[in-house]
Amino acid sequence: MKTLFKTIAAIVIVMAGFCTGFAWRDISIGDAPSTEAFGRLLSGRLDVGTTPTQLFRDNYRLILTRFYRPIEPKKLKYAGMSGLFNSLGDPHTVFMEPQTAENFSIETKGNYAGIGAKLGPDPLGASVATIFQNGPADKAGLKVGDIVTNVDGKDIAGIDIDSIVDQVRGPEDTSVVLRVLRPDVKDPIEIHIQRATVIVPTASGKMLPNSGIGYIKVDQFAETTFDQFDSALFDILRNKPKGIVIDMRENPGGLLDTASNMLSRFVDGKTVVTMKQKGGRQEVTTTLRGKTVDFDGPIVILINKDTASAAEIFSGVMHDYKRATLVGEHSYGKASVQNVILLKDLSNAKITIARYFLPGGENISRVVDDDGTYVSGGLKPDVLVKPDPTVATEFGNPDKDAQLTAAMKLIQEKLGN
């Protein structure tokens, strides 16, 4: 009797093991075991219909062998994987074959060493347009308005500006010698600059002329952006502005924490976004308490089709709490988090693993069809203003920026003049 019991127990354990193995595919991704698969197992119908993998393989082979000219197998394989990812209709879930993946990693490396200045074209070489505070050029005594005529002993007159910039840039801790002409100084000056990793300013502000309106341009949401935004904001607030324009155009986003900190200047202790993952897991980000600035005048945020991710969160949250009016064109519509997985063959799988929802509950995710054409998504502006196609737009210059002009007009209207 005891032996029988033990035998039955052993059989049950082995069967349970089989079932666990059988259902492992579901269990490992957090799903309930598939009853459909068990049904097929019990009925003995193991080969019903064509499995997705068979469907793929059969057509892969058919195309490879029957197409009228030979195709590189690898190329066909990767085209198939791209199609597999594209079929989800999410523009951020993409398969990148090794070549593309390599370019992508160079692109995202970002850090470069330079002298900490922006150069503009000039007939004699290059003019110094901007000097980043405390950067190598600033420390070496280069000044805005200087004309660079010679880099490391080579005359640069007539060379295009991108090539000049390439010559000026270089590895960290190496040095570059610039010969510059300075207004009011008779002889050329030679300046030795030690190259260093440059932190590019990502937020800057100014007062717009004759308007009493402050203007802050935010280029991206890097770690350093919050401090730069703060200093721009406080500079403007010292001028007692009637209104503020925050320019988020062309801002591709960045860190959620930075956006959240910046929002804390205007929104006190409220939800920024709710992040929803697969299977309903949620995570809520909120702004800090007691960090708001003392300003209750009108704020206008400029957005366009390249305003994405954290920039959309900042703009959308300000809008949803009725703290700002959105002017411009609909934004990009990136309200999701991706995970990049490197595969053995050095291709990458970039997969959307979570979505953000704004306080208003709206899902602004960009939807494209399988050809990649925009269908819907993004923040909708309260006031739709397209850039004037006949003018070369110069962001932040009210004379050459139709969207900024519209924003300024809106602030004047809200103030009642």
Next chain:
Amino acid sequence: MSDVKKSLVASVVVLATMAAIVTGNKVRERIEVGPGIPVGGPITSDAVVASGESGVATTDTSKDPISETALFYQLMLLLEKDYVDPITDERALAVGAVHGMVDSLADSSSVFYKSDEMKSLDLLQKGTYTGIGAEFKLVYNEDELAKYQHISISAEDSKPNADYDPVLLIPAVIVSSVAEGGPADKSGLRAGDRITMVDDKWAISSAEVKEIRGLRAKVDSGKMTAEQIKPAIDAFRQKLESSIVPAKVTKLLAVGTSGSVKVGWLSPDGRKGSATIGKSKIKEMPVGQNNGTIDLKFFSGAETLFAQAINGKQKVTIDLRESTLGDYDTMRKCLALVAPDGEYGTISTEQVGAPHRLTVVDGAKTKRDISLIVDGSTWGAAAVFAKALTDAGIATIQEGSLTGSLPWIQVVRLPDGSGYTLHTGDFTTEASQ
């Protein structure tokens, strides 16, 4: 039971359980993947991703570490595990992969059709036009296509060709046939016209891109100033902003039986046309007769009507203009009605293996005097028909000439109703070799 025996039994049970787990997993895999397909182990790399530069430049990519089925299956599992939304239809993923593969061929005669488009294609093969009553084909820039195809053949060297420019591979959408008396016909659309606009969206092709580049080159060489070309560049930029991909154009025009669509087009002679054209279903007969000329279109079932039309006639004139892609089986049957037994050419490919031959068995017993009318709109099965007859000396071309290649096309159907055409060879005759 002795202790030794007990522990022996226990370890047997443990081993059996482990084996059961593995077997269960394998059985499940076989159900999900299908018999005889190896799916391999994990495909994710152990290398660190975060730095973004781990060994990317140094590792040898010429070996292929993951087979196509393993990669497909593992990526599918990866998406099911990680993707934010539940994946309910795995078959759609496989169909998406097939779509991607077909698109990558960049071939005018190899086109993916979604299920509703496939229905329209099937109807068309039977002689029923839907949409605005016309058929379309995508025509690529030949030079650029040659470069693109060149890189795909060199299997050992997977470096992309710097010369190949994807922008110049955007095909033009050309009307290949118009249903007689249908909405498109009444609006003045003709075979050979290029579609330039659909519902206020521009169908841009490589021709426009080339034009703009030509202007830029003139500025670089000092023949024009930047100000002179600015209007053209601005106009192009605006077109680009509201543009529509070629595949979508054909769908909007060829699918559906109600509503209407605004169409703009450019004729080969440079005339521009535009009209709002209603969609409907138009049935066209495969064989029509006027003034002794037989209009022949290779819709399925055409052979019966064609046999009646030529019955008892010694002298036959066949009009093959404005022919659709056509059904190749029907074309073979029609060929057998006018051509005696024999071999009429080969369907040659650049692939290894023996080429297929176009042969007629149980062919025509009587010799007829056949003349053909063809032009640029004679393509697909009709073009093969004309070539086979003329090169065999059975027919003469009375009017026009055959242009372009003579593709042999296979239609592949997928279980969800979608499908694609695959260009499997080119028809050649001994005379043309």
